[in-house]
Amino acid sequence: MSDHDVAAIEAAVADLRKQVSDLHAQLPDNGLVMWTGGNVSGRVPGHDLFVIKPSGVMYPDLAPENMIVCDLDGNAIPGTLGSDRSPSSDTAAHAYVYRTMPHVGGVVHTHSPYATAWAARNEEIPCVITGMADEFGGPIPVGPFAIIGDDSIGRGIVATLDGHRSRAVLMANHGVFTIGKDAKDAVKAAVMCEDVARTVHIAKQGGELVPIPQDKIDALFNRYQNVYGQKPQGGMA
Amino acid sequence: MSDHDVAAIEAAVADLRKQVSDLHAQLPDNGLVMWTGGNVSGRVPGHDLFVIKPSGVMYPDLAPENMIVCDLDGNAIPGTLGSDRSPSSDTAAHAYVYRTMPHVGGVVHTHSPYATAWAARNEEIPCVITGMADEFGGPIPVGPFAIIGDDSIGRGIVATLDGHRSRAVLMANHGVFTIGKDAKDAVKAAVMCEDVARTVHIAKQGGELVPIPQDKIDALFNRYQNVYGQKPQGGMA
């Protein structure tokens, strides 16, 4: 790749490098990750590229300049900043999502403890609190068991979330993947997924859960996607 | 509204803007909220107004000048600072409480995890620890299932708390609302509600709870409302 092309890419990704790097701080701050686990990526607007965390780097050492720019096959773009390092070992899964879900602008992966506990039982999280209806529109589903090494994790994420209200999937015996309209939206989904995973776990430990009628779940989800916040935001539905 | 009227309101709310903004920090610091969830409001002494958090703003971005001044129907006062934003999506519930409970000076709403877990089972928190008798005078009650969009949440809060010793209500499948003589007192109630929700949950997981005799609960509550702290404070009873 020519120096000219690299410079054009760096210009296009400069803001996103900082956004993605900064958003990583939300993962340890919200108790979603330990050590070097977890990763956030964001699609580069107008390019077939995304920005993702390097593999095996401690959180305090993350910085805009060591985020890695990848094409939609998950290959680092030679010559760009950080391309001397390996991207996150989950890059193939992120890449598969960006290739096949054009409306997705951000992807997050964590092994957050309560959500991963549901995943270890291959059990969806039932929608028994209104905040979960707002954010996810129903239960958080379980995706297939798949291991790293090919496209099987990416395929499982897409097969589960495509057409689903939820922006979060519990990959069986593994952890959480979330999608969003941008990286921040996907991080929000990861934070709220762990929050509801914890609350519903605690609730279930104490006795019988009371379900919310489906029409109320629908009403809450529709309202939240349209009117919450300072301008329309939320999921991608 | 004239510039003169706006200036008079801003003069009346200046201290309260800072109090309410600062008190919001207690919510994440005490583990009561995630992301932009939760809200605190305070009544403006001597005016039919209250100050509340804007909708969908991250906690570190809250500041006195973006708190929103509302009338008792929950409408932002045109021309006041922050009135270009939407107030919290829970503003209607806060407004209903201020309209119908004139002794209430502060309202807080959270989805704090342990309290919301009890709410997901529509189960009141039994009063089995003396600190809970001090603070709440008995069990923390469950309010009706109600969804956002009209006065039904506000009506449920008032119907449950009016005449009740508790300053906290677990709204079914939703979360916690607390009231207080001022915003700080309502925040204290929200913090203590989560504390007892957690302790009693843990206790119940381990076996049989030992009840406290009603006359002891009464004695503890009456003492705490009258003699604790540097001067009389506590609930509004």
Add this chain to the structure above:
Amino acid sequence: MSDHDVAAIEAAVADLRKQVSDLHAQLPDNGLVMWTGGNVSGRVPGHDLFVIKPSGVMYPDLAPENMIVCDLDGNAIPGTLGSDRSPSSDTAAHAYVYRTMPHVGGVVHTHSPYATAWAARNEEIPCVITGMADEFGGPIPVGPFAIIGDDSIGRGIVATLDGHRSRAVLMANHGVFTIGKDAKDAVKAAVMCEDVARTVHIAKQGGELVPIPQDKIDALFNRYQNVYGQKPQGGMA
């Protein structure tokens, strides 16, 4: 009291004011207290006095000069710094312990969540981990149900801990009191009490606990009281 006497007392308590004030930070830092709950006191060496936290003051506002100097009946010494405020509402219990247990140099009270959960079931914490044998020499016992207002809490603490290896007692349906050779030692006992209350609770939730043979508990306790740390320290046994 003469200005001269007050000055002599202030000279005697200057270091202790700072120690007791600083030690209070350990309570929120270790998750033992919420809001203004919890209190630490320390005996003034060579005087029938102790220093304790004021009532109802937020943790960040505690400082050496607002700690309160009390006699062994729990009365603030007129003219000393901070004596315009009320001492902690638990002062009578601290005073009773200092009056009747001359070897005690520090007392701590908290409603730390896991320990208070055991207290809500009036259930002692069994000694199933070696760190608990080291620190407490066996189970952490339950004291009687007693409410604030007279000496009954203090009597219950002393009746339970006098001659017991444990420096911590779970007061029934209330919370934890710990004693120590000085204020720091009592704070350590409060921190370790919550730690073992949590670990043993989690262990018990998962299945059958494996007991430690009594002779091993004895050996661990005896060794720890004599050889751990840079010089002999630990409990008062």
Add this chain to the structure above:
Amino acid sequence: MSDHDVAAIEAAVADLRKQVSDLHAQLPDNGLVMWTGGNVSGRVPGHDLFVIKPSGVMYPDLAPENMIVCDLDGNAIPGTLGSDRSPSSDTAAHAYVYRTMPHVGGVVHTHSPYATAWAARNEEIPCVITGMADEFGGPIPVGPFAIIGDDSIGRGIVATLDGHRSRAVLMANHGVFTIGKDAKDAVKAAVMCEDVARTVHIAKQGGELVPIPQDKIDALFNRYQNVYGQKPQGGMA
């Protein structure tokens, strides 16, 4: 020992003193220890020496110059910095590991709450999440009950971990020991051990765990030991 020898040792351990001291901060930061509990050590490359924490010192007071240099019998080297203090009371166990496992470069000991809860039931942690297969290659095993005072803890650690994929052992009714190629690797194992102990505990509380097929565990472990991170790292297999 001559001043010359001491100077040579100090030159050899200078970097390691800082590494081991700094790594201790990971223990409280990750919720693995309370008060003065827990310890990290690292082998001095090319010498029959290791560096370890002093006994009974608070975490904020740890510094490179108070770390203690010991020979492989666990005796502090006279004349070296910090040798006027006692090394960690767990030094004998660390020394035994270094003597008998020459490929081990770091050892960590904690009483982290979830892992110690499994230890209190003498129950291994089953491998039901892929991140655990990556890091530990299967279940985290239980070692024998052994108490401090001779080599029995060290012998139990080595007997359990020698030839095992796991770098962590749950010593019965006691806590966790981890080993690594260096001190940082052992700290990582301690952090991840607590993480999986917590997640699997929570999962088990909620119902039936779904096992991962053995061939998938094998594939995950082999890949992670060889390709994760910026260069080959991970366990010592």
